[in-house]
Every structure is written in C-alpha cells, then in structure tokens.
Amino acid sequence: MxxxxxxxxxxxxxxxxxxxxxxxxxxxxxxxxxxxxxxxxxxxxxxxxxxxxxxxxxxxxxxxxxxxxxxxxxxxxxxxxxxxxxxxxxxxIAFVHQELNLFDNLSAAANIFIGREPLKGGPLRLIDTEALNRQAKPLLDQLGADFRPDTKVADLSLAQMQLVEIAKALSLxxxxxxxxxxxxxxxxxxxxxxxxxxxxxxxxxxxxxxxxxxxxxxxxxxxxxxxxxxxxxxxxxxxxxxxxxxxxxxxxxxxLKTLYGPPAAPPGHAVLELADVRTSYRPDQAASFSVRAGEILGLAGLVGSGRTELARAVFGLEPILGGEIRIDGRKVGLRSPREAIQHGVYLVPEDRKRSGLILSFRISHNISLASLKSLSRRGIVDGAAERREAEAQKKNLDIRCLDTTAEAGSLSGGNQQKVVLAKWLSMQPRVLIFDEPTRGIDVGAKNEIYRLMRELSDRGVGILMISSDMEEVIGVSDRIAVMHEGAIAGFLDRSQFTEENVLSLAVGRAAIREAAE
CATH class of the missing domain: 3.40.50.300 (P-loop containing nucleotide triphosphate hydrolases)
Known part of the structure; x- marks a missing residue:
C-alpha cells in the first residue's frame, strides 16, 4: 500500500x-x-x-x-x-452524493483539490501540476484506484469517479x-x-x-x-x-413476505416468442424463449450477459441479425420502436431519467408522449384530453404529485417510474419489458411497482422483467430465464427458485436443484 x-x-x-x-x-x-x-x-x-x-x-x-x-x-x-x-x-464530515459533483474537463487530481491547488511561485501564481498530481496519488493509491491522477474525469467510469469524490473527502x-x-x-x-x-x-x-x-x-x-x-x-x-x-x-x-404480492393465476398462450434471435452484441449466440399472457418472466444473468441488449432489440432499438419474433403466434418485424409500439410491445428502460422521461417536461406531457396521435385533432394536441388522461393515470397509479403540470424531474424515483409506466398503460400493451424496474427507488415504492406489475399480468399482459436484484427476481417472477454470454442458459420453475440455481446458470453451469420447501 x-x-x-x-x-x-x-x-x-x-x-x-x-x-x-x-x-x-x-x-x-x-x-x-x-x-x-x-x-x-x-x-x-x-x-x-x-x-x-x-x-x-x-x-x-x-x-x-x-x-x-x-x-x-x-x-x-x-x-x-x-x-x-x-x-x-x-x-x-464529507459527502459523496448520488449525483457526483465533478468537472469532466479537469483531471482527477484537479477535482480532488479544486479551489485548494498548490501554486507555483512568481507573479502569475500558476497551478503547480506536478505537485497537484504528487499530492493526489497517495489518496488514490489508498483507495485502490487503477487510474493516474492526471486522467481526465471524462475518461473515467462512474465507479472511478466515485473514488475521486472519496479521495476529495479524504483530502479534507x-x-x-x-x-x-x-x-x-x-x-x-x-x-x-x-x-x-x-x-x-x-x-x-x-x-x-x-x-x-x-x-x-x-x-x-x-x-x-x-x-x-x-x-x-x-x-x-x-x-x-x-x-x-x-x-x-x-x-x-x-x-417481507407481503412485499411481492400473491402468486399469479395460470398463464395463457404465448404473447411474445423469440426463436434463435441474434443481436450485434453477440452475433455468434442466439436466444429463444417465450412470454405468456398473464406471466412475469424474470430475465436474470450477470452484467454483460446481454439481457439489456436483447430487450432493446425486441423493442426495435438494436438490429436483429437473425431468427424471428412472433406476437400472438404471428411473425413480426420489429425494426424500430414505432413498429414495436404498433404491435403492443413497450419498454420501461433501465435509465428512466435519460431514456424514459423528459425531466423538464410536465408530468402530463410525459404521459402523453407515446399517444399524441390519439390525443390530437388535425395535428394539434387536445390539451383537455391530455390533462384528463394524465389525471386518470395519476389516480390509477397513485402518482404522488400536487398537479400533473409539475415537471417530471420534481418527482421521487418511484413516482418517475410510475410516469414512465403511465405512458404505456393508456395504449393497451400486449407485452411490457421492464429493465431494472426498481433501481434506485425505496422499498415502499418497490412494493407499488410490484403490485402494478401483478395487476397488469392478471389482465393478461405478458411481462418480461430484467433485474440484477436476486431477491426481486425470485420474489416477483413466475418463471426465470437465465442468460449467459448472449444465450439462454436455462429456465427455472418456481420449485427451482434458489439463488444457487440462478447463479449456476448465470456462470454457465447447468446443475439445478429443487428448492427446499
């Protein structure tokens, strides 16, 4: 050290x-x-x-x-x-906030000592870059950082940026x-x-x-x-x-046992089927599975297994290089989000703030984004109809806000997720894909999201849920499909739901044991 x-x-x-x-x-x-x-x-x-x-x-x-x-x-x-x-x-007392306060255009060392930089002598009093890096290095070494003090923050990963924030705290x-x-x-x-x-x-x-x-x-x-x-x-x-x-x-x-809600009723027919679907993420691998009406299929796997990339391909955000997708037994081409939406396939993305919402827009505007055509007359949005739909979804999903004219960015994480969901519920989904549906929201809000997912499945919607939270996958899913390196490594029924079984498939092992009663 x-x-x-x-x-x-x-x-x-x-x-x-x-x-x-x-x-x-x-x-x-x-x-x-x-x-x-x-x-x-x-x-x-x-x-x-x-x-x-x-x-x-x-x-x-x-x-x-x-x-x-x-x-x-x-x-x-x-x-x-x-x-x-x-x-x-x-x-x-020092803080490392969820929203990091760093300057991307400056080096790690400059961020650590921002406003307290060592200066050279002389009339210009320029920053002594060598001394700056020399003082930052022991702090970064202490934290096990794998980057140099003079590395620009823009070139760092989020985890590395957090080390810079912690080093800044220690420098104080x-x-x-x-x-x-x-x-x-x-x-x-x-x-x-x-x-x-x-x-x-x-x-x-x-x-x-x-x-x-x-x-x-x-x-x-x-x-x-x-x-x-x-x-x-x-x-x-x-x-x-x-x-x-x-x-x-x-x-x-x-x-805890009340968190995930009651088990599902027996599922119906397959509403979404993937047959040997290949994506640009791993062109040499193919994925096959089905999601049935009234079912929550959990899609588990390690980071890098290709879960999100597969979901994006099904929603038309990534090209499909081979295989076929069927909706209600009929082959469809989902080459864009527009085509996916036309077939009733909707995505609740992993990063709701960047991909699911326009934070500076009103709640009502976010809810109506995907259904403007049905809310417009001769190309002009019917404001009254838009407000009625927003208020209906606010009541339906219990979105906690004073008014739907408030900006979406003013809501808590759980309520933002409800607004993303509200955007799709007004359009009668056949398949809903949830990518990390409860990331960054509290336990109470998770319970509400789980309840809404179960209500949708009870109404015959097929749900594909991607989650890195093992307890969530096991608690919410009716079946679990596990991905490994771009392919489906295996499926688990409820009788086989254990962390050991999920992880075994996730790392490429096939040994499956029945869960203890």
Missing amino acids: AATLTPIIGGMPHSFLALTGISKLYPGVTALDGVDLRVSAGEVIGLVGENGAGKSTLMKILGGVVEATGGEIEIDGDRVDRLSVNGSMRAG KARLVIMDEPTSSLTVTETNRLLAVIGRLKAERVAVIFISHRLGEVKQVADRVAVLRDGRLVAELARSEIETGTMIRHMIGRD
Whole structure:
C-alpha cells in the first residue's frame, strides 16, 4: 500500500459525533422527530428508510445545509449550537452524493483539490501540476484506484469517479464520509470494489454512513443499521440483527413476505416468442424463449450477459441479425420502436431519467408522449384530453404529485417510474419489458411497482422483467430465464427458485436443484 491515512486522522477519539433528539419542522410537516444518532471512529452505519422517511433532512443537518428545529449536536464531546457548511467540513464530515459533483474537463487530481491547488511561485501564481498530481496519488493509491491522477474525469467510469469524490473527502481530512446511494448506477463488479473501499476506510478509522435502498449491500457492509420511518428512528440494529426482512419490516411496518404480492393465476398462450434471435452484441449466440399472457418472466444473468441488449432489440432499438419474433403466434418485424409500439410491445428502460422521461417536461406531457396521435385533432394536441388522461393515470397509479403540470424531474424515483409506466398503460400493451424496474427507488415504492406489475399480468399482459436484484427476481417472477454470454442458459420453475440455481446458470453451469420447501 503506497500510503496510509493515519497521519491525517491520527489521535481521533473513538466516539466523536452524537445527535440527540434532533427534530426538524417545516410548515405543516414534521420531517424529523427526536432522532438520536451516534457515530464512532471506523464504524459503518447503514441508514435506511423509504423516501420521505427523513434521511436526507438528517444528512442536511449534519452537512450544515439546514438548521435543526430542536435537539443537540456534540462533536468530540463539545456541544455545537449549529453546524454550518464550513463548520461541518472543519469537523471532518464529507459527502459523496448520488449525483457526483465533478468537472469532466479537469483531471482527477484537479477535482480532488479544486479551489485548494498548490501554486507555483512568481507573479502569475500558476497551478503547480506536478505537485497537484504528487499530492493526489497517495489518496488514490489508498483507495485502490487503477487510474493516474492526471486522467481526465471524462475518461473515467462512474465507479472511478466515485473514488475521486472519496479521495476529495479524504483530502479534507474526513473523519466521517456520508455516501448517498453510491452503488445505484454501478455494476456488480464496481459495487464490490466500492464496498472494499469502505472496508479500507473503516480500517483507517474513518466512519461511513451508507445510505442505500439495496438492502443486501447494507447487510454486507454495515456494523449497525439505523432505520427511519416518518421522521422517527424506529430501530437500531446491531450487526447480528441485520437481516433484509428485519430492515423491511421496520421500514414499511409489515413483513417481507407481503412485499411481492400473491402468486399469479395460470398463464395463457404465448404473447411474445423469440426463436434463435441474434443481436450485434453477440452475433455468434442466439436466444429463444417465450412470454405468456398473464406471466412475469424474470430475465436474470450477470452484467454483460446481454439481457439489456436483447430487450432493446425486441423493442426495435438494436438490429436483429437473425431468427424471428412472433406476437400472438404471428411473425413480426420489429425494426424500430414505432413498429414495436404498433404491435403492443413497450419498454420501461433501465435509465428512466435519460431514456424514459423528459425531466423538464410536465408530468402530463410525459404521459402523453407515446399517444399524441390519439390525443390530437388535425395535428394539434387536445390539451383537455391530455390533462384528463394524465389525471386518470395519476389516480390509477397513485402518482404522488400536487398537479400533473409539475415537471417530471420534481418527482421521487418511484413516482418517475410510475410516469414512465403511465405512458404505456393508456395504449393497451400486449407485452411490457421492464429493465431494472426498481433501481434506485425505496422499498415502499418497490412494493407499488410490484403490485402494478401483478395487476397488469392478471389482465393478461405478458411481462418480461430484467433485474440484477436476486431477491426481486425470485420474489416477483413466475418463471426465470437465465442468460449467459448472449444465450439462454436455462429456465427455472418456481420449485427451482434458489439463488444457487440462478447463479449456476448465470456462470454457465447447468446443475439445478429443487428448492427446499
């Protein structure tokens, strides 16, 4: 290891931050109600709760962005009347936000020391690039970074960018690093690397507050879990008590078994069939499967197995190089999204913000985007009809917003996903493809998405669900198809649903065992 952080944080007391009875009141809303939280050196605290539970407000108080209405804050045993942004930074509290705050046109080193660059002597006071890179290198080495300090941020992966953010925090002598949904856009490999970095921080006695909707990761990395619900701290779980079901029960007030809903009725005929379909992703491999009316077919596999590429091909976004696709038994050519939509095949994409929504558009405009023809007269959109359809979908899907004239970007992740879904529901889908349907949304919103998926399947819609969340695949699917290197490695019926069986097929092994009763 090229450098250690001990000189930066040496002498730090074991317990350095205590929040007692923290409350925050807004007009008509109690965002926080008497929350206690203590942070010790080298401790990883998982902070979980649904959207609106108070996590963000509590972190804003820690960061000095907002002032608590009541309660006490102590740092190193000394009471602090109010944490300002600068005071929070001086206390060693640093944030790694879900939306990274980096300058793409600058190097990693320049981003780490932005505004604090070493300068050369002389009248021009130019930035000393050599010193900048020299100071950044030990921080990046400590985090196991595989890129040089002078690499432009634009050339880095998302996971590498997060290492730059963490290195920036450490350059500020961080004693507590708060990570807000740090793995929401990472691959499995990148996620594992980040969790290993958290282990390194812990070994150097840097504390971490890990905020995530991915409860499996919380279970893997946290020493203790604090659960917020409706602004209150409803549970603190010791390491031995951290279980996914336990966290969910405290977060939503009910058991895990109610999350995924009831099993499906027997499915009908095949509404979507793929026969030896080849795509440009792996032209040497072919995929064959069917999705039946009233069925949720889970499509599992490791990152890079070709799941998303196959879904994009079915929706006409990628060329199909061979094989055929049949809708209700009839061969069709889906050479564009327009043709897919005409045949009742719709895609809810993985990246809803970039591919599923226009965030600056009104909610009502997003809902009507795909059905403007039916809402128009002589090429002019009927505004009243558009508003009626939006209000109907708002009520149908329980989209939480004051008004459908609000911008889609103002909604929570779960409600944004509902708007993407609303866009298609007004058009009577035959097949709906969900690519990572609950990525980045909280447990309560997941439950609503699962309920909507089941309601659609009960109405005879065939659903293809791509998910990297093993619990989700097993909990929601009626059957599971597993991809490996561009081809379908095998199928699992409910009696065979185990993580071991899914992973065995995903890595190319064929051994399948019956699930234990």
